[in-house]
Amino acid sequence: xxxxxxxxxxxxxxxxxxxxxxxxxxxxxxxxxxxxxxxxxxxxxxxxxxxxxxxxxxxxxxxxxxxxxxxxxxxxxxxxxxxxxxxxxxxxxxxxxxxxxxxxxxxxxxxxxxxxxxxxxxxxxxxxxxxxxxxxxxxxxxxxxxxxxxxxxxxxxxxxxxxxxxxxxxxxxxxxxxxxxxxxxxxxxxxxxxxxxxxxxxxxxxxxxxxxxxxxxxxxxxxxxxxxxxxxxxxxxxxxxxxxxxxxxxxxxxxxxxxxxxxxxxxxxxxxxxxxxxxxxxxxxxxxxxxxxxxxxxxxxxxxxxxxxxxxxxxxxxxxxxxxxxxxxxxxxxxxxxxxxxxxxxxxxxxxxxxxxxxxxxxxxxxxxxxxxxxxxxxxxxxxxxxxxxxxxxxxxxxxxxxxxxxxxxxxxxxxxxxxxxxxxxxxxxxxxxxxxxxxxxxxxxxxxxxxxxxxxxxxxxxxxxxxxxxxxxxxxxxxxxxxxxxxxxxxxxxxxxxxxxxxxxxxxxxxxxxxxxxxxxxxxxxxxxxxxxxxxxxxxxxxxxxxxxxxxxxxxxxxxxxxxxxxxxxxxxxxxxxxxxxxxxxxxxxxxxxxxxx
Amino acid sequence: xxxxxxxxxxxxxxxxxxxxxxxxxxxxxxxxxxxxxxxxxxxxxxxxxxxxxxxxxxxxxxxxxxxxxxxxxxxxxxxxxxxxxxxxxxxxxxxxxxxxxxxxxxxxxxxxxxxxxxxxxxxxxxxxxxxxxxxxxxxxxxxxxxxxxxxxxxxxxxxxxxxxxxxxxxxxxxxxxxxxxxxxxxxxxxxxxxxxxxxxxxxxxxxxxxxxxxxxxxxxxxxxxxxxxxxxxxxxxxxxxxxxxxxxxxxxxxxxxxxxxxxxxxx
Numbered sequence: 001x002x003x004x005x006x007x008x009x010x011x012x013x014x015x016x017x018x019x020x021x022x023x024x025x026x027x028x029x030x031x032x033x034x035x036x037x038x039x040x041x042x043x044x045x046x047x048x049x050x051x052x053x054x055x056x057x058x059x060x061x062x063x064x065x066x067x068x069x070x071x072x073x074x075x076x077x078x079x080x081x082x083x084x085x086x087x088x089x090x091x092x093x094x095x096x097x098x099x100x101x102x103x104x105x106x107x108x109x110x111x112x113x114x115x116x117x118x119x120x121x122x123x124x125x126x127x128x129x130x131x132x133x134x135x136x137x138x139x140x141x142x143x144x145x146x147x148x149x150x151x152x153x154x155x156x157x158x159x160x161x162x163x164x165x166x167x168x169x170x171x172x173x174x175x176x177x178x179x180x181x182x183x184x185x186x187x188x189x190x191x192x193x194x195x196x197x198x199x200x201x202x203x204x205x206x207x208x209x210x211x212x213x214x215x216x217x218x219x220x221x222x223x224x225x226x227x228x229x230x231x232x233x234x235x236x237x238x239x240x241x242x243x244x245x246x247x248x249x250x251x252x253x254x255x256x257x258x259x260x261x262x263x264x265x266x267x268x269x270x271x272x273x274x275x276x277x278x279x280x281x282x283x284x285x286x287x288x289x290x291x292x293x294x295x296x297x298x299x300x301x302x303x304x305x306x307x308x309x310x311x312x313x314x315x316x317x318x319x320x321x322x323x324x325x326x327x328x329x330x331x332x333x334x335x336x337x338x339x340x341x342x343x344x345x346x347x348x349x350x351x352x353x354x355x356x357x358x359x360x361x362x363x364x365x366x367x368x369x370x371x372x373x374x375x376x377x378x379x380x381x382x383x384x385x386x387x388x389x390x391x392x393x394x395x396x397x398x399x400x401x402x403x404x405x406x407x408x409x410x411x412x413x414x415x416x417x418x419x420x421x422x423x424x425x426x427x428x429x430x431x432x433x434x435x436x437x438x439x440x441x442x443x444x445x446x447x448x449x450x451x452x453x454x455x456x457x458x459x460x461x462x463x464x465x466x467x468x469x470x471x472x473x474x475x476x477x478x479x480x481x482x483x484x485x486x487x488x489x490x491x492x493x494x495x496x497x498x499x500x501x502x503x504x505x506x507x508x509x510x511x512x513x514x515x516x517x518x519x520x521x522x523x524x525x526x527x528x529x530x531x532x533x534x535x536x537x538x539x540x541x542x543x544x545x546x547x548x549x550x551x552x553x554x555x556x557x558x559x560x561x562x563x564x565x566x567x568x569x570x571x572x573x574x575x576x577x578x579x580x581x582x583x584x585x586x587x588x589x590x591x592x593x594x595x596x597x598x599x
Numbered sequence: 600x601x602x603x604x605x606x607x608x609x610x611x612x613x614x615x616x617x618x619x620x621x622x623x624x625x626x627x628x629x630x631x632x633x634x635x636x637x638x639x640x641x642x643x644x645x646x647x648x649x650x651x652x653x654x655x656x657x658x659x660x661x662x663x664x665x666x667x668x669x670x671x672x673x674x675x676x677x678x679x680x681x682x683x684x685x686x687x688x689x690x691x692x693x694x695x696x697x698x699x700x701x702x703x704x705x706x707x708x709x710x711x712x713x714x715x716x717x718x719x720x721x722x723x724x725x726x727x728x729x730x731x732x733x734x735x736x737x738x739x740x741x742x743x744x745x746x747x748x749x750x751x752x753x754x755x756x757x758x759x760x761x762x763x764x765x766x767x768x769x770x771x772x773x774x775x776x777x778x779x780x781x782x783x784x785x786x787x788x789x790x791x792x793x794x795x796x797x798x799x800x801x802x803x804x805x806x807x808x809x810x811x812x813x814x815x816x817x818x819x820x821x822x823x824x825x826x827x828x829x830x831x832x833x834x835x836x837x838x839x840x841x842x843x844x845x846x847x848x849x850x851x852x853x854x855x856x857x858x859x860x861x862x863x864x865x866x
Contacts, residue, residue, distance in 0.1 A: 125726025512652025
């Protein structure tokens, strides 16, 4: 049964950001005794902690000062006054933001549970910023029609992550810190465990469990300019795909409008939520031309396209004309220090500019992965358009595709999604185990295949082989130039060819580090293999989708086409490359039928 | 900014150790090209990609929020992701990089932080809230929130811990990071066990061990002040009884007036 190469737990969660940690904490709280979380970096290093601006929930704690206009100041809701916000408004904003590709049943669940989960965070110790009367403070965010971004200055993700991690420790969750998941074991559509490497020793184990959950994060690292951490290499989505699970809506990649120029590091949308402007080389607030109503607080896909258009038409800033200016100066010193302290430091550290008295150069940056592993609203991974479950396999957060974000996510809905669906997955896993789910047998030695994968990377003398880093850089350049903000058939076909050639070259790639102890050279190679694997699907989905919707914009098909394309893409692995299928979008045709999307 | 875009060359001296081949740590020198924008982390990546793939270090977010990449540069603990290389050149145009001091080295610049995390867990970093949760939020004033900022933004990078002379001499010392966390919980008006927490940090491994050398303040890349937090805890230990009584009093007003009169539903 068990040997020194096999580890057994009731539940194995992969990824220790908000989604995975919520699931683990809830499962443990519900009485599952043996819950383990694997993370390739220490849990508190997870990228959820980098989120800045807020978590959405229609608490109705604040409102705009009456008659002060759409960008005027906010005040705490006076006693007895009717709140300006409710979950229905949040729901409509999210549907519209998704360009009607979000599943409306899942969105309804998310926006309703939003209110409760923000209070739960508060009860668990999260230190939110406050209104004068002690309620959770709220600010505006792009695409939201009311101030509903609940925040802790501009380090909201950081405090949420620390809070949920602390509570998971309190409930006895076991963390495997710096363990790298390499494979998902699925036989007969039943998930039986994972294969993982202990990074410090290089030892590879088969890890069996009654249920496996992925909260492995997004795939923004496929792009050259990105806000994502080095860790965000989409391992989970690639591993699931290799194991036969389809991936949904992979072509939808969000570009955030305000990445620091050349670095891509995020300057929170809170900069614009608090009233910041975007300026081109002529000192114009160019958003007037693209979103006269919402201006800088239009959703991210629209603002990023507007910036890129300004840049492409020669109105960009900085030496190479590839930048745009973010202007915060009029917010004043006090507000910047109080509300945006982290972004101020980032601007000073990375571009040498203090936003209190200078313009900050920014540019669009690959930020969020709308696509991922298809699940139902309980985190149960599904195999097809009919919702057939992959038994024992759950997923939530950015690696999953419920889908609540559809073709474009609204800011502050990601911390929300990871939390709500992570929590729901935790409850679903506890029910699944309680219903009698048992440990399933595993054929052969799945770890052996992964050991060979590592041995191949270390074979030969390494000198004359392909460089992993070069392949990785070429991929990122290709994805940025040919599958980025603006796409067309010709460039996507080129990208597809390039990725195919890079995959062939990767077969000859070797690492320089041959040691078994903490071999980050091997990890980078495995991560690059994952990037190559799912990037093919981003391009394939984008090439096939002959319309423009949300973050996916085809210059050769610039209109949304509901007649043919109001559907999710499902990509399946076959020996001949990806096979695409489609899945209907859940729409309430009475209440929320598709409309023209204008801001 | 000067020299933006102009390439220059510098020597990086890196203290290396691979347990599979090395008896002890040794310096290796690398030449790297840099511009005004290049961070120390960029330079390490450049070496790893182009010269020696076995060079080993931790990193993730690259913007000073994940806490992975604390290292010792020219004798000072810093986050290499947010530090421009050009600011760290010594008189011989070199930069010297070592792993965090006083911690066991796993490989090259990767240290074993186990003791650091054990201390973090020892102070029970989680909030212990009143058993009856209100329907909405506990009411905290902006000032009470402000008072926690000194601890709230700690990223657990270990820069303070590994610069602390007391940690260096006494492995049982709780350490500045965990005491800062304890401070955060003690000061939080929602926490119900400030007295027990003060007892826990007032033992022989706790706040009275701190020699107020201030290394932790110098080391903190987030500009936090663990020493001040430790000082506060010391004072509160002396006033434990009054502080606990005040907390109990404060917790009666954590709920807004309208819902504190009616019993809140248990969550």
